[in-house]
């Protein structure tokens with residue numbers, strides 16, 4: 001009955017989306033699915049998903065402030081309904097968000113941060129044969145994980161422990177698991193495998209902590225030691241579960257979108273010579289402003305950007321953010337903790353409430369020609385309802401309720417500044433040294449995915465041709 005029929009909603013209940021309608025759009029036109037459903041059902045609709053729950057959807061910019069600011073919408077419970085069984089903490093008892101923010105934002109004042117990142121880029125380059133990678137997204141995936149382990153937890157991926165962590169973490173990447181068929185038809189086996197990996201990771205992280213803690217000073221910048229100290233219990237032992245949970249949540253949160261966005265932007269640069277020229281020219285302009293200007297091609301190829309210089313890369317900023325907007329098919333989820341209303345509609349507690357990003361980010365009245373990548377776009381502060389965006393005038397990454405690329409309101413991305421620093425350092429380093437050429441010349445096709453940023457189905461090859469002295 002759930003598949004075929006559309007129940008009549010109670011008077012104050014929003015309309016039902018027939019599951020067949022959603023499935024039809026999914027298979028025939030997944031890119032415009034949320035935009036079409038938004039056009040048909042905005043502002044609120046419900047969908048009964050067999051064996052799961054009823055999900056209420058709010059669509060578009062008119063609902064953005066309500067969704068992002070409402071106190072009784074539970075972010076952690078929302079995530080844990082999807083990925084919880086495959087996480088170290090199925091009941092989401094420990095909220096690692098604040099600790100993650102504290103950990104990564106502290107790194108931004110480390111003067112060696114960008115040098116460490118550039119060093120990891122160099123190691124990646126040595127693995128390319130004749131400057132060619134046939135799997136850009138794969139290479140960037142491991143680059144980002146290596147940078148994050150090294151910069152935040154001082155774990156070198158070339159050590160046996162680092163290499164082991166690097167091989168284990170992708171196996172418990174909840175996004176990958178949620179997109180794999182096995183998570184549904186062989187659920188208990190997948191949960192058991194995850195639990196075994198979490199046990200091994202827990203011992204690894206705690207052992208590294210105990211090895212380092214005795215010789216560390218109060219000024220240490222080693223995030224693993226700082227966090228371990230924080231989780232020290234009165235008996236001197238570290239709460240190793242919290243340490244594991246934090247390390248895993250951080251590695252996952254810092255990985256999925258950062259690596260995908262960095263890879264997409266490099267792919268676009270390799271595909272579009274005009275974009276490549278604009279990105280490169282901004283780099284030239286920024287480095288020529290140094291007290292000792294970096295002007296020769298040879299010195300430009302090896303210069304290491306400072307965090308302050310990264311902040312001046314405004315064009316690259318717009319490229320990165322525009323790419324998240326275009327490449328994000330994802331749906332944000334919250335658990336409804338207490339009964340809510342939106343306009344005439346009642347949204348009962350103990351259900352899921354979802355905000356499909358495309359219904360706002362690909363809304364053509366807000367973003368004309370929405371699927372076209374255009375870094376010169378300006379996102380209006382006033383919504384389609386004519387009302388000013390809640391954050392109007394505040395500025396910052398989370399100030400405009402028409403743009404949720406970095407999250408908004410009660411749950412903004414705590415790693416946004418770190419992610420930008422990392423993406424800009426890597427892209428700046430590669431673009432100053434190389435001209436990029438995309439194999440086949442075509443942007444990769446986009447498969448159906450529920451992930452927050454698309455990952456292409458097939459591998460993306462890029463040739464990095466070293467720039468010559470001019």
Ligand code: HEM
Pocket residue numbers: 075096097100101104250253254255257258261324332333404405406407408410411412413414415416418419
């Ligand atoms: C391109 C890279 C990134 C993008 C596009 C991105 C995007 C987002 C978005 C849209 C949200 C809000 C989700 C929602 O409302 O449901 C979010 C939350 C979050 N992000 Fe990011 N993120 C990125 C990188 C990072 C990094 C590098 C870290 C950590 C180092 C991080 C940590 C987090 C955390 C912990 C939250 C949850 C915040 C909370 O509990 O309120 N993110 N991110």
